[in-house]
Amino acid sequence: MNLRKIVVFVAGPYNGDIKGNIAKARKVALVLWEMGFTVFCPHLNTAHFEVDCKIKDDEYIKGDLVILERCDVLFMVPEWESSKGALGEHQRAAELLIPIFEEKDALLDWAEQWLRLEELKK
Numbered sequence: 001m002n003l004r005k006i007v008v009f010v011a012g013p014y015n016g017d018i019k020g021n022i023a024k025a026r027k028v029a030l031v032l033w034e035m036g037f038t039v040f041c042p043h044l045n046t047a048h049f050e051v052d053c054k055i056k057d058d059e060y061i062k063g064d065l066v067i068l069e070r071c072d073v074l075f076m077v078p079e080w081e082s083s084k085g086a087l088g089e090h091q092r093a094a095e096l097l098i099p100i101f102e103e104k105d106a107l108l109d110w111a112e113q114w115l116r117l118e119e120l121k122k
Helices: 018-035 057-068 084-095 104-121
Strands: 007-011 038-040 073-076
Touching: 007 018, 007 057, 007 084, 018 038, 018 104, 057 084, 073 084, 073 104
Parallel strands: 007 038, 007 073
Antiparallel strands: none
16 A cells, blocks of 8 residues: 555644644654655744744745645644634635545545545556
């Protein structure tokens, strides 16, 4: 089973405890990579850009939504409900009918079924 074909977008809080939130998202991303998925984690893509880059937070959120549209799955980090950005990512994924998961076992079950269907299409 080639899970690497599936691109997972990791969504969760960034602002507030920035260092802690980056660490939480990174931990989730590592687990998903080790499970075999290809993972995009915006926390790591633009870590500390709020200091280093002179654009507003909304611009990062807009960019993240562009990347999300190219992903297969959205995976929510615990406490995502407290994040404006993660709420927007969740809403956009739902609009695009991108599967949304909060538990890795449920994601893995979905991925196995998705890969079987892809194999049948060949």
